[in-house]
Structure formats: structure tokens, C-alpha cells
Amino acid sequence: MTDLKDATRAPDWQDDVRQGVRHVRDLDCLPLSPAERAAAQAAAALHKVRAPKAYLDLIDWNDPADPIRAQVIPSLGELEEVEGELGDPIADHEFSPVPRLTHRHADRVLLFPTYQCAVYCRFCFRKESLTSIGRGYTREALEPALAYIADHPEIREVILTGGDPLSLPDKALAEIFARIEAIPHVRLLRIHTRVPVALPSRITSGLVAVLQGRLMVTVVTHFNHAREITPATEVACRIMRQAGFVLLNQSVLLKGVNDNVEVLEELCRELMYRLGVKPYYLHHGDLARGMAHRRTTIAQGQALVEALRARLSGICNPVYVLDLPEGGGKVSLGPCPIEGREGDTWRIRGQDGVVRTYREIVGE
Numbered sequence: 001m002t003d004l005k006d007a008t009r010a011p012d013w014q015d016d017v018r019q020g021v022r023h024v025r026d027l028d029c030l031p032l033s034p035a036e037r038a039a040a041q042a043a044a045a046l047h048k049v050r051a052p053k054a055y056l057d058l059i060d061w062n063d064p065a066d067p068i069r070a071q072v073i074p075s076l077g078e079l080e081e082v083e084g085e086l087g088d089p090i091a092d093h094e095f096s097p098v099p100r101l102t103h104r105h106a107d108r109v110l111l112f113p114t115y116q117c118a119v120y121c122r123f124c125f126r127k128e129s130l131t132s133i134g135r136g137y138t139r140e141a142l143e144p145a146l147a148y149i150a151d152h153p154e155i156r157e158v159i160l161t162g163g164d165p166l167s168l169p170d171k172a173l174a175e176i177f178a179r180i181e182a183i184p185h186v187r188l189l190r191i192h193t194r195v196p197v198a199l200p201s202r203i204t205s206g207l208v209a210v211l212q213g214r215l216m217v218t219v220v221t222h223f224n225h226a227r228e229i230t231p232a233t234e235v236a237c238r239i240m241r242q243a244g245f246v247l248l249n250q251s252v253l254l255k256g257v258n259d260n261v262e263v264l265e266e267l268c269r270e271l272m273y274r275l276g277v278k279p280y281y282l283h284h285g286d287l288a289r290g291m292a293h294r295r296t297t298i299a300q301g302q303a304l305v306e307a308l309r310a311r312l313s314g315i316c317n318p319v320y321v322l323d324l325p326e327g328g329g330k331v332s333l334g335p336c337p338i339e340g341r342e343g344d345t346w347r348i349r350g351q352d353g354v355v356r357t358y359r360e361i362v363g364e
């Protein structure tokens with residue numbers, strides 16, 4: 001195992017990018033069978049392909065069902081569209097009053113500084129925005145969105161999402177941070193990113209320095225499998241923790257990747273105990289096009305979460321949620337332990353499966 005000191009001397013993150021897959025033609029360098037390569041090339045024409053070397057190095061190429069490979073190597077399943085799937089599964093565009101911003105809930109907005117990522121995840125629910133818009137950051141492009149935030153005093157949280165905001169250079173991040181920090185009613189900056197997972201060498205002391213100031217900063221990482229947790233990701237998360245950032249993780253429940261209680265248990269424990277990252281959400285698969293082969297049923301998800309509840313402490317347990325179509329927001333999918341109610345007496349199932357009663361006793 002590489003120790004943490006060695007990991008801090010890891011190659012420059014730009015080498016990781018340069019030596020990874022950046023174009024469809026780079027798929028030729030991977031140990032794929034001719035059929036897998038043809039499938040990957042066909043799927044990559046629909047949804048861009050990119051993966052840093054550090055992430056590709058985690059793949060066991062002898063295992064066709066490797067969970068890292070499933071997340072990043074394009075496959076034929078993506079070409080199978082099923083009726084009812086959606087190009088914009090949670091209606092980002094419908095709630096977008098100005099370009100590069102979505103305002104669905106009063107106190108927070110999503111801000112899209114770039115539509116480019118360090119890694120293109122095959123399951124991404126914004127993949128059609130990334131493909132059709134495909135634009136990077138410019139100061140001018142973000143101006144209407146920043147003016148909108150300044151004009152809406154009810155906005156307390158700005159969520160940088162993507163595209164992956166941490167794929168931007170420090171200089172661009174510093175500009176964006178300074179502009180948001182100058183808006184007095186904004187209290188919290190959230191950064192949603194796969195960079196600590198797929199390109200951990202990008203998390204440097206220089207990067208965190210440009211994100212330190214008046215704003216409370218929360219970084220929401222996106223680990224889906226314990227195999228993504230490495231000495232390099234430990235260093236990345238340590239740098240962010242030492243900078244004072246709150247670290248949370250959201251995972252997506254993916255068939256063939258993590259739809260297994262042992263896999264989820266290990267992921268949640270390692271996130272909390274090894275990285276200091278609180279498992280926050282476990283997302284049920286939304287209706288992104290070409291993702292039927294990676295979705296589970298809700299009943300399967302509930303059974304997994306119920307088993308996790310019994311195994312993990314509260315701090316290690318994520319909340320199982322679905323981001324509803326049409327901008328309905330995130331709702332918890334339970335499972336709900338309430339079996340029934342008669343007047344002020346509730347019947348509630350315990351972690352041991354036994355139903356007990358709880359009578360409400362409330363003073364005047």
C-alpha cells in the first residue's frame with residue numbers, strides 16, 4: 001500500500017489527465033475486446049468519454065463486471081432507450097430563469113460554471129446537458145446568473161455543480177468564489193464534484209486556498225464503491241478537511257456496481273471512518289435516458305437500505321432518496337417504520353423487526 005506521504009508526491013494532476021482517456025480514439029489504448037471497443041465507441045458518440053489515468057488504474061481489466069469499469073467505460077446498454085426515460089430527468093431547464101442557473105427551491109440555486117468534467121460518468125443524469133451544451137467557463141457566460149443571485153436576497157446557498165466545478169483551473173475558481181462571496185446574503189457555498197474520486201491529485205493546498213474566506217464551504221463528493229477509496233483520495237479528503245470544509249457524499253444506487261448490502265456497507269464505513277466524509281444521500285436511479293440497465297427497483301433499494309440500517313450507525317447511514325421528475329425535489333423513499341396509528345398511539349417497527357407502540361404524551 002502506498003503511504004500517505006508518497007501519495008502527496010503523486011504526479012501532477014495534469015499528467016493524470018493527459019495519460020487518461022480524453023477522446024474516443026484513446027479507447028484504442030484500453031484492453032477491450034473488439035466487440036467491447038466497438039460498443040464503447042458507439043456509446044461514446046452519444047455521451048462523451050473521459051477518464052483520468054488514476055481512475056482507469058483502479059479497473060481490474062480481467063473482470064468484465066468490474067464496478068469501476070461499469071461507471072466509466074461506455075457500453076451498449078446506454079444505446080437502449082426505454083419509453084418514459086427523460087433527457088432532463090429532474091427538470092433543470094424548466095427551473096432555469098437565466099442561463100447556467102437553476103432555481104427550484106427558494107433558499108438555494110444550482111450554478112453551472114462549466115459543462116465539462118474530469119470524468120464522464122456513464123450514469124450521469126445531466127449527460128445530455130453536457131453533450132448538447134458542452135461549454136466551459138467564461139466570466140461573461142456566468143454574468144447573468146451572478147446578477148440573478150445578487151438580485152434575490154432569499155438565496156442563502158449556492159451549489160456549484162456541473163459539469164464538475166473542480167475541473168476548472170484555480171484562477172477561474174478564485175474569480176467565481178470572489179464574486180459569490182461578495183453577495184452578502186449568500187451564506188454557504190456547496191461544491192458537487194467527482195474530482196476527489198476520479199482525479200484526487202487535483203485537490204491541492206492551492207485549490208483549497210482559493211475557496212477559503214467568509215463563506216461556509218461544503219464539498220459533496222460522489223463515491224459509489226469502496227474500491228474508489230485509495231491513499232490518494234485519503235490525501236485529497238484530508239486536505240479539504242484541514243481547510244475546514246464540511247465533507248458529505250452522495251452515491252447513486254447502480255445495478256452491477258453497488259446494489260449489494262456488503263458493498264454499500266463497506267462504502268459507507270470507509271467513507272466515514274477512513275475519509276471523514278459523511279454518507280449523505282443514496283440516490284435511487286432517476287430516469288436519465290439509456291440507464292435502464294443500471295437501475296434497480298425501489299423495492300430492491302428499500303430492502304438494501306433496511307439491511308444497512310441494521311448494520312450501520314446513524315452517522316454512517318445515508319438517506320435513500322429519489323429526485324422526482326418535473327422538479328418535484330428529493331423525497332425520502334424510506335423504508336417507513338410506521339405500521340399504523342390509532343388516535344394518539346402509533347405502531348412502529350423497530351430495527352429488530354418487532355412492532356411496538358408509542359403513545360404520544362404531550363403536556364398542555
Ligand code: SF4
Pocket residue numbers: 116117118119120121124125126127162163164193194
Ligand atoms: S462528474 Fe458529475 S456532472 Fe460530470 S459526468 Fe460525472 S456525474 Fe455527471
